[in-house]
Amino acid sequence: MTAWWRTTLAAGAGLAAGVALWEGYKAVGDPRGTELFGVRVLPRASDAAMPHVWDVLERFGRAELTGGDPIWLVVLAACLFTLRNVAVGFAAGGAIGMLLAVLMQRFRIAERGLLPYVILSQTVPLIALAPVIAGWGGRLAIGPYPWQPWMSVSVIAAYLAFFPVAVGALRGLQSPAPIAEELMRSYAAGWWRTLWTLRLPASTPYLFPALRLAGASAVVGAVVGEISTGTRGGIGRLIIEYSREATSDPAKVYTAMIGAALLGLAVAGALALAELLLTRRTAPTH
Incomplete structure (x- = not known):
């Protein structure tokens, strides 16, 4: 099997x-x-707090509102909206985390100075951070383009995503055995060549799990960001809107929650598939 x-x-x-x-x-x-x-x-x-599983599944097929689209279509559209924020946040957070890892590996003083603050950054509660990011973003503009609410959500997702990448990549970049580093020095290989030919390949067993964790963190950050900033269109906002009907339509609340969970599984599955394809392509042939 x-x-x-x-x-x-x-x-x-x-x-x-x-x-x-x-x-x-x-x-x-x-x-x-x-x-x-x-x-x-x-x-x-009770049925109001814990509806039957089949009631929740049946609710997916019924209209969100009278004469409107079915719930599954509304939840899917909200998940796709949130997925854009997740993708932007994951890409930005992954890039920042990787750059920090390379910097800390290259300069030991950078590791001693930055790593405590990288760890400390994750102790700030998102509920308190999200309004601050949204407030700052409202005063910014990218050239002629004003700051959009979804950008604040992506920043929050990147804030959670960069940490596992930074820590995992740093551990991976530091993983080569001393004898391997001595071999590279004997070939007169510089730091950049050693990074590309030795350290980055050696970091993949640590980097891919970190990326999967970063993807899950980006989903959490995007959902919490949408809830905290009131950004409409995403699955986070849909959870808030449906929770107002928890008494009259409890199954409806769980449709949005299941949508958020499936979004997280889809992101983790996509990253696992990417890891599988990359490792198969780079695996040595005999």
């Missing part, structure tokens, strides 16, 4: 287990929630 089939079966089994756990808890759970010492430790199992 190939690795692809094993991964597919594992994903299917995990999905089935999640559905079984959801429906099982809904069947035996307390509609008012399970409390321990006055603190609710498990959610309410």
Whole structure:
């Protein structure tokens, strides 16, 4: 059995287990929630809080509003809108993270000076950061083009995406054995040649997992950014809009949540496929 089939079966089994756990808890759970010492430790199992899985799936096929488009089409359009922000943020964050990694590998003083701040940057809560970025962006312009709200969302996505790339790429660039570096020096190879022929190829086992993590982080950043800045058109804003109907139409809320989850899986799957294609192309032939 190939690795692809094993991964597919594992994903299917995990999905089935999640559905079984959801429906099982809904069947035996307390509609008012399970409390321990006055603190609710498990959610309410009522239809308003936890609709049946089949009710959520059935809601995808019905119209969002009377006479409007079906929910699945609205969610798909919102996911595609958010995907643009994710792509821009992932590209910018990946490039910044890679440049920082190369700089820190080249100059040890840069690593000592920058790495603590790179780590510290991830302790700032996005809920507090998003309005600041949106406020600054409102005063900027790119030439004759004014700053657009989706650009603020992409900046937030890049803010989360650069960190795993910077840390993972730095670890990979520092991974070659000393004997390999000595060999490059014996060939009178300069720093740039050593970077391209030794350090970058050696960093791929660390870089690709970092890129997958960066892709997932970019999705989280884009969704939170859309929610925090009020950017319309994306899946983050759709979650907020649908949550207002949680009492009257609880299944509708979960359609947007599932859309956001599927968007994250699609980004991770695309990056995993890119890794598979690149590693197969660069694998040595015998």
